[in-house]
Amino acid sequence: MARSTPHPPLAAGPVRPTAGARSVLRPVGGADIEGGFWRRRRAVNADVCIPQGPVLLEAAGNLHDLRLAAGGAHGDYRGDYPFMDSDVYKWLEAAAWQLAGSDDPRLSADVERIAGLVAAAQEPDGYLNTWFQVTRDGRRYEDLRWGHELYCAGHLIQAGVAHHRSTGAKELLEVAVRFADHIDATFGPGRPIDGFDGHPEVETALVELYRETGERRYLNLAAYFVDRRGHGVLGGEAYCQDRVPLTAQQNVEGHAVRQLYLLSAAADLAAEAGDEELLTTCERLWSAMVATKTHITGGLGAHHDEEDFGDPYELPTERAYCETCAAVASVHFSWRMALLTGRARYSDLVERTLFNGFLAGMSLEGERWLYVNPLQVRDGHTDGGGDQSARRTRWFRCACCPPNAMRLMASLEHYVASRDDAGLQIHQYASGRYGGEVLGASRFVSVHTEYPWSGRVRLTVEETPGDRPWTLSLRIPQWSGNHDLSVAGEWVEAANDDGWLRLERVWSPGDEVILDLEMRPRLVEADRRADAVRGCVAIERGPLVYCLEGADHPGGGLDDIVIDPARPLSAVERPGLLGGVTVVTGAGRRRTPAQTGWWPYRPAGEAEGTDAVHGPHQDSELVLTAIPYYAWANRQDGPMRVWIPTS
Amino acid sequence: MARSTPHPPLAAGPVRPTAGARSVLRPVGGADIEGGFWRRRRAVNADVCIPQGPVLLEAAGNLHDLRLAAGGAHGDYRGDYPFMDSDVYKWLEAAAWQLAGSDDPRLSADVERIAGLVAAAQEPDGYLNTWFQVTRDGRRYEDLRWGHELYCAGHLIQAGVAHHRSTGAKELLEVAVRFADHIDATFGPGRPIDGFDGHPEVETALVELYRETGERRYLNLAAYFVDRRGHGVLGGEAYCQDRVPLTAQQNVEGHAVRQLYLLSAAADLAAEAGDEELLTTCERLWSAMVATKTHITGGLGAHHDEEDFGDPYELPTERAYCETCAAVASVHFSWRMALLTGRARYSDLVERTLFNGFLAGMSLEGERWLYVNPLQVRDGHTDGGGDQSARRTRWFRCACCPPNAMRLMASLEHYVASRDDAGLQIHQYASGRYGGEVLGASRFVSVHTEYPWSGRVRLTVEETPGDRPWTLSLRIPQWSGNHDLSVAGEWVEAANDDGWLRLERVWSPGDEVILDLEMRPRLVEADRRADAVRGCVAIERGPLVYCLEGADHPGGGLDDIVIDPARPLSAVERPGLLGGVTVVTGAGRRRTPAQTGWWPYRPAGEAEGTDAVHGPHQDSELVLTAIPYYAWANRQDGPMRVWIPTS
Known part of the structure; x- marks a missing residue:
């Protein structure tokens, strides 16, 4: 059963700029996703994913390892990585967001129990990493490149902050503070160690800990960890975000998740420390990343090998890495940039x-x-098989992704709306209620929509004083062509201000805004330098990228299908399919495989299979049925493709 | 200075089927590359690569490690891999082939010195692997999946066989035999260990040792090592060639080099043991590999990750792995198949x-x-940087490729010609002299050609009794369109018999055959399922694949170039370029990069940069200059591409 959340929840979300931050936008104090698409996906997170966490962490050994470190268990260390603890912390963070404003005694008990294990495993001086405590006789910080000790600390800090923000509980936050103080006493100018973690994460966590506690040492420590990179301290690899200083980079590079966590921290520092160079660095790198290294799905990271970003326009299809964690990290980074700059594209x-x-x-x-x-x-x-399989897996040997997805899903309402000195901004169209203290008064807007299936978004001003005008801003998505807009029953035209429709008026409770985004399915092609998808198109509808899957195209040979881009696409509601989706159908042909002979290359312009031996092609027309990409691999293993050849 | 080799050398090459083998073709007893393209490349191998081997093996620690194992040195083990010894063995094999029929006292002395180190490092019972002897207290065979002990043994055996065949020296062969006997006493039915090495290599080496010594135990042991695979003994991974039995595979899979060494052994066993199922397996897998997993360069292996073959038609460009060792192994496998079946396509x-x-x-x-x-x-x-860099490197941390390339180059003459009961077959067009005891008499043919720059190949019968007809067979390359043929001064037509021109007559010394292969440059396209190169063509001329390199296209933007496939290509001799090459020129355009805005995907059919913000394209025409792919990255680091978009 899904938890019911009283609205508005009072907790702040994962990113809470201080009053002095230079952020253009601020999170709203109240946000609740109450219905629609995301409500359903979040119910699965709340009812299945998060409750199963403790069982899975027990089965994988993470909790056993905490007991080992605490002296409360015997046996061998379990798990292959020095970051086993971070899975626990990410789950704790997810559970903490889930507890915001809700009353779930069982989940609360799980959180308390596991937070207690964490506290018990902590060394008296604040250090905590079960891998090093148990398997390395406590020899600390000897392998900053791969040890992940500060990375784990970062996730612990984020969990502590989340627990405190969501429930007011201080225990886990205190564990985090003890570890942070230990790190602050150990790293930095005049401290025993001049270095940083090969995997960024503690940096953004320390900024958030500063925001939560007001303790400026944490902000300074985060700045130190960001600044020290790029001087070869860890060997100078891009993998460790150490090739050059971040401010010298011209594009994102190295391990994608590491880069994105570092950029999130840089955006935080640009906000809190007012660092102009970090701001322009973040803008430059975000723009270069999006223009040259982002898959159409938003996925990031081209290489399996070293989980690397790859070169500009290196956007492979079957070997797209696009780690789920990189998607989470990308949302973290982009949201911080949205708050920092106010730009809609983030x-x-x-x-x-x-x-x-x-x-x-x-x-x-x-x-x-x-x-x-x-x-x-x-x-x-x-x-x-294994972690990097293209087949869905119950849990991973390196289980970073599942609890990372859980924590983002559990805190998703915080990425929907913001406020500034002009009013409220709606960034995402998710049914719910968003607002809080805006312009000195309580202002709330509710959203009702079946987005992304429907392009109709109905916004109702729920609460506002009627004393003066303020601006309700609606993001017009990048993918959107035409839209219609009505305010209080009248069609209006509003300028698209770089992605924002800004509606300024004296709003009254009950005022209704209806935004109709055109949801006609469309074909999309890529920059010509994206070699991997030359001669192909992808199907999109609204914010969804679609794909062809073998399950909808029986008879085999998904790689033999071409789409006819001149024929119309149709959107068809399929309530019984994949939890209820709108599919897109189109016209295509299946090419009978050519007998290419023994060598698969032939003189250019020579038709396939036209010689005496091979016989002619026999193409057959067929209806293509595309499903939303997010829903693929939920029926059976089999072929899938987002990019479809046109000839 | 290049070594001079008296001709014909008497040594057999790396593959010598026994009299009872079911091979359709046999190697010739005399083969010498005396001029032309390969003579020049082999001179570099003889004068630079091989002589530098001992210095590089000393610098990398391989020789030090042998001394450590022999008790003749102190210090830590050097190098990161349990197969450090194999680099030494491959170099010894290369040097041994180089010594065939030549008199090079310095190289001989190097070989004797290093072979002596190997002998000194061997344990009394025949075991030899310095990694396990030095760093693992001699704990043997505990990690068959990754230990590479039998892999190293295989390379030792091949070195011993090569040294014996080339020079008659027995010392290194005796070391190899002692190790082989130790392995035979340790592995197999009724022996202490039921298992095999994760990296095939010892199998084909054991067959060759059987051929060299006549000792059938080695053949049986090789058969056992091939048969035991695919039953999960090493965990069932394709990486270790253990997912299914080889005979159950439908396509090549797993680690490319491992697969190809295993297939070489299977072809050897099909020849020596007359195993029909292995023969059909080899034919099936070779055909599937070539039709679906072979790059246009002959390169094999799509994935950096696990050095894996990848899926059918997964033929990436920038991430093509195409390990140099896989090319060597492919030649090994294909040559064995050519001998086994007599088919030209191999x-x-x-x-x-x-x-x-x-x-x-x-x-x-x-x-x-x-x-x-x-x-x-x-x-x-x-x-x-590092081993997998796209930049040339002096030596590798994992230095498997350089000595592997050296040993193939040093034995290359043995892949040129063969004999059967009808006469002589010329497989490759390399200037030299090929023949030996054929049909009961000494028959030799000389070849003179500037192939691959020229398509003219002049063959002269140098030695033959004039008593009866025999057949001189010439391979007509797969890439070849038209050709002309003259025999003893007269133009003749000869049927293309699945890749062979078979010229039967009573040959006399001095008879001349002139084959003229058409060398017009050509554009080639790939099977449409090769997604990575859709909409592109490659340039070929003769057997050479060409590429565009940044050095020939100043002004940047190699990825902005398109070729006009309707305009003619020209071959231009450039004696001063890259050691003397023929370049191919064509007509193309450089597309001024579109201002794609911040998002690199756009509605299909919408021209790039046509909106008000971005302005129109400004394409510029330019002459494309393509160089042979083999010569790329010899001038400067920079962009390169084999596959060129057509629009």
Whole structure:
């Protein structure tokens, strides 16, 4: 059963700029997703994913390892990675957001029990990493490149902050503070160690801890960890975000998740420390990333090998890495940039990522996961299983993604709306209620929509004093062509201000705004430098990227299908399919495989199979049925492709 | 200075089927490459690569490790892999082939010195692996999946066989025999260990040792090691060639080099044991590999991750792995299949691989290497260096490729010609002298050609009794369109018998055959299922695949170039370029990069940069200059591409 959440929840979300921050926008104090698409996906997170967490963490050994470190268990350390603890912390953070404003005694008890294990495992001086405590005789910080000790600390801090913000509980936050103080006493100028963690994460966590506690040391420590990169301290690898200083980078590079967590911290520091160079760095790198290294799904990271971003326009399909964690991290980074600058495009990427590259990582029933999110699985694909399989998996040996997805899903309402000195901004169209203290008074707007299936979004001013005008801003998505807008029953035209419709008036409770976004399915092509998808198109509708899946195209040979881009596409509601989706149909042909002979290359312009031996082609027309990408691999293993050849 | 080799050398080559083998063809007893293209490349191998081997093996620690194992040195083990010894063995094999029929006292002394180190490191019971002897207290065979002990043994055996065949020296062969006997006493039914090495290699080596010594135990042991795979003994991974029995595979899979060494052994066993199922398995897997998993360069292996073959038609460009060792192994496998079946297509792949995917691995001056051989390097490419860099490297941490390339280059003459009961077959067009005891008499043919620059091949019968007709067979390459043929001064037509021109007559010394292969440059396209190169063509001329390189296209933006396939290509001799090459020129355009805005995907059919903000394109015409792929990355780092978009 889904938890009921009294609205508005009072808790702040994961990102809470201080009063002095230079952020253009601020999170709203009240946000609740009450219905529609995301309500249903979040119910799975609340009812299946998060409750199963403790069982899975027990089965995988993470909790056992905490007991080992606390002296409360015997046996061997379990798990293969020095970041086993971080899975626990991310689950704690997810559970903490889930507890915001809700009353779930069982989940509360699980959180308290596991937070207690964490506290028990902590060393008296604040240090905590079970891998090093148990398997390395407590030899600390000897392998900053791969040890993940500060990375784990970062997730602990975020969990402590979340628990405190959501429930007011201080115990886990105090554990986090003790570890943060230990780190602050250990790292930095005049401290024993001059270095940082190969995997960024503690940086953004420390900024948030500063925001939560007001303790400026944490902000300074975060700035130190960001500044020290790029001087070869860890060997100078891009993988460790150490090739050059962040401010010298011209594009994102190295391990995608590491880069994105670092950029999130840089955006935080630009906000809190007013660092102009970090702000322009973040803007430059976000723009370069999006223009040259972002898959159409919002997925990031081209290489399996080293989980690397790859080169500009290197956007492979079957070997797209697009780690689920990178999608989470991308949302973290983009949301911080949206708050910092007020620009709509950051939330465009958040939308695209949430509906596609992120959501695909979690199965519809919430029990199986994808670590990598390819854009193509071939006919006859084989892989060896394991974490990087193109097949959904119950849990991973390196289980970073599932609890990461859980924590984003559990805090999703905080990415929907913001406020500034002019009023309220709606970034995402999710049914719910958003607002809080805006312009010195309580102002709330409710949203009702069946988005992304329908383009109609109905916004109602629920609460406002009627004393003066304020601005309700609506994001017009990047993918959107035409739209209609009515305010209080009258059609109006409003200028598209770089992605925002800004509606300024003296609002009264009950005023209604109806935004109709055109949801006609469309074909999309890529920049010509994206070699991997030359001669192909993708199907989109609204914010959703679609794909062809083998299950809808019996008879085999998904790689033999071409689409006819001149024929119309149709949207068809299929309430019984995949939890209820709108599919897109189109016209195509299946090419009878050519007998290519023994060598698969031939003189250019020579038709396939036209010689005496091979005989002619026999193409057959067929209806193509595309499903939303996020829903793929929920019926059967089989081929899939986002990009479809046109000839 | 290049070594002079008296001709004909008497040594057999690396593959010598026994009299009872079911091979359709046999190697010739005399083969010598005396001039032309390969003579020049082999001179670099003889004068630069091989002589530098001992210095590089000393610098990398391999020789030190042998001394450590022999008790003749102190210090830590050097190198990161349990197969450090194999680099030494492969170099010894290369040097041994180089010594065939030549008199090089310095190389002989190096070989004797290093062979002596190997002998000294061997345990009394025949075991030898310095990694396990030094760093694992001699705990043997505990990690068959990754230990590489039998893999190293295989390379030792091949070195011992090569040394014996080339020089008659028995010392290294005796070391190899002692290790082989130890393995035979340790592995197999009724022996202490039921298992095999995760990395095949010892299997084909044991067959060759059987051929060299006549000792059938080695053949049986090889058969056991092949048969035991696929039953989960090593965990059932395709990586270890253990997912299913080889005979159950429908396509090549897993680690490319491992698969190809295993297939070489299977072909050997099909020949020596007359195993019909292994023969059909080899034919099936070779055909599937070539039709679906072979790059146009002959390169094999799509994935950096796990060095895996990848899926059918997964033929990426920039992420093509195409390990140089896989090219070597492919030649090994294909040559065995050519001998086994007599089919020309196996030597077609040998030719394509030698001139392209293999040769690219070695720099023109012989001092720098590529481990991976991509088909594209993008504008602005960055990588972290290291073994898998797209930049040439002096030596590798995992230095498997350089000595592997050396040993193939040093034994290359043995892949040129064969004999059967009808006469002589010329598989490759390399200037030299080929023949030996054929049909009961000494028959030799000399070849003079500037192939691959010229398509003219002049063959002269040098030695033959004139008593009866015999057949001189010439391979007509798969890439070849038209050809002319004259025999003893008269133009003749000869049927193309599945890749062979079979010329039967009573030959007399001095008879001349002139084969003129049409060398017009051509554009080639790929099977439409090769998604990575859709909408692109490649340039070929003769057996050479060409590429565009940044050095010939100043002004940047190699990824902005398109070729006009309707305009003619021209071949232009450039004696001063890259050691003397024929370049191919064509007509193309450079597209001024579109201002794509912040998001790189757009509605299909909408022209790039046509909106008010971005302005129109400004394409500029330019002459494209393509160089042979094998010669790329010999001038400067920079972009390269084999596959060129047509629009």
